[in-house]
Amino acid sequence: MTNTTTYNIASIPGDGIGVDVTEAAEAVLNKLAETVGTFKFNFTTFDWSSKKYLERGWYMPEDGMQQLSKYDAIFFGAVGSPDVPDHISLWGLILPIRKYNNQYVNVRPTRILPGTVAPLAQCRERPQDIDWMIIRENSEGEYAGQGGTTHENSPDTIATEVAIFTRVGIERIMRFAFETAKSRPRKKLTMVTKSNAQRHGMVLWDKVFHEVAKEYEGVVEWDKMLVDAMTVRMVNKPESMDTIVATNLHADILSDLAAALAGSIGIAPSANLDPTRKYPSMFEPIHGSAPDIAGQGIANPVGAFWSAAEMVRWVGQGKLDKVADDFMQAIENVTSNPKTRTKDMGGSANTKETTEAVIKQIDVVFGKK
Numbered sequence: 001m002t003n004t005t006t007y008n009i010a011s012i013p014g015d016g017i018g019v020d021v022t023e024a025a026e027a028v029l030n031k032l033a034e035t036v037g038t039f040k041f042n043f044t045t046f047d048w049s050s051k052k053y054l055e056r057g058w059y060m061p062e063d064g065m066q067q068l069s070k071y072d073a074i075f076f077g078a079v080g081s082p083d084v085p086d087h088i089s090l091w092g093l094i095l096p097i098r099k100y101n102n103q104y105v106n107v108r109p110t111r112i113l114p115g116t117v118a119p120l121a122q123c124r125e126r127p128q129d130i131d132w133m134i135i136r137e138n139s140e141g142e143y144a145g146q147g148g149t150t151h152e153n154s155p156d157t158i159a160t161e162v163a164i165f166t167r168v169g170i171e172r173i174m175r176f177a178f179e180t181a182k183s184r185p186r187k188k189l190t191m192v193t194k195s196n197a198q199r200h201g202m203v204l205w206d207k208v209f210h211e212v213a214k215e216y217e218g219v220v221e222w223d224k225m226l227v228d229a230m231t232v233r234m235v236n237k238p239e240s241m242d243t244i245v246a247t248n249l250h251a252d253i254l255s256d257l258a259a260a261l262a263g264s265i266g267i268a269p270s271a272n273l274d275p276t277r278k279y280p281s282m283f284e285p286i287h288g289s290a291p292d293i294a295g296q297g298i299a300n301p302v303g304a305f306w307s308a309a310e311m312v313r314w315v316g317q318g319k320l321d322k323v324a325d326d327f328m329q330a331i332e333n334v335t336s337n338p339k340t341r342t343k344d345m346g347g348s349a350n351t352k353e354t355t356e357a358v359i360k361q362i363d364v365v366f367g368k369k
């Protein structure tokens with residue numbers, strides 16, 4: 001009899017297709033756990049949706065963070081509804097979770113999965129040209145929430161949005177980025193900045209980067225890009241990059257571009273990490289609630305599955321890396337078949353059919369051993 005480790009997961013489906021893809025991810029994770037046999041997942045669902053917000057006036061209860069702190073990880077679908085202004089839903093739920101739980105790193109792996117029609121001609125021939133790990137600063141920068149509005153509702157309204165950069169915040173993200181680059185085969189880091197025009201915060205960003213870089217001399221090769229030029233390089237020379245580190249806003253934008261270059265926003269995953277492991281980390285597909293297709297059962301669950309694979313890697317602390325890799329193989333077997341991938345990837349399957357196909361492929365991939 002082997003020992004079984006139980007991972008307690010707080011599941012927050014949220015709104016729209018967030019609900020469908022979270023349900024799909026739970027089914028697939030349960031299948032994975034059952035197949036491997038050394039661990040299992042115990043999911044607790046929190047209905048902190050926009051629908052509930054409209055009924056009761058809040059997204060999370062007052063002790064919401066205390067409730068979450070008991071879990072090994074958080075799985076998140078998506079939040080956002082046409083009936084609630086986006087800054088209310090974002091600041092009501094997802095941003096406070098990231099902040100309170102010290103999730104100062106947002107990791108966005110980007111690859112072209114089989115079955116994807118990549119928009120770049122060069123990537124249609126060589127999908128391996130896009131293999132990036134985007135490291136987004138997730139706690140400060142342009143999304144620090146500092147600022148204010150005066151003379152509201154008058155022609156003289158003034159609003160400020162203050163970007164915050166701290167030495168502590170920059171140093172820890174740079175160190176995480178260098179460690180990530182070091183752990184990957186190419187050992188290559190591209191640092192994104194805008195220190196030509198933004199002459200305070202971004203200058204500190206560069207300065208601390210160069211300090212940390214000294215510790216990795218001869219170990220990690222690095223270069224530096226202005227964010228505007230970076231968009232051009234991502235399109236024209238995608239193969240020239242590996243690990244990428246950028247501020248909260250810059251990486252938010254660049255990672256959407258990355259998702260588009262990889263073929264579909266529906267497959268892109270993300271991990272919000274507290275590298276100290278004091279608080280739970282959160283895993284979520286990068287797409288939103290997609291009100292245009294919500295309720296139709298056609299959402300691509302692959303972004304949620306890939307996020308789930310990253311969650312397996314994280315909770316396993318090195319022990320489940322192979323399981324996560326094999327799980328990704330099962331997902332890729334499904335995306336390579338037009339009959340089992342969803343419409344946004346040019347396939348004919350709905351969410352349920354893709355989910356069932358992944359469940360079958362888990363048997364195939366793990367059964368081989």
Ligand code: NAI
Nearest residue numbers: 078079080081086266286287288289290292293299300344
């Ligand atoms: P979105 O990602 O929800 O949708 C953009 C487009 O991509 C839509 O046409 C949608 O149908 C399609 N799409 C997205 N995910 C898909 C999937 N899994 N399968 C197939 N097609 C998919 O972004 P949008 O429309 O800008 O935002 C909608 C709502 O979601 C807003 O309220 C927004 O604030 C919220 N949002 C929430 C996020 C989160 O919870 N982390 C992230 C992004 C947006």
Ligand code: MG
Nearest residue numbers: 252253256286
């Ligand atoms: Mg975004």
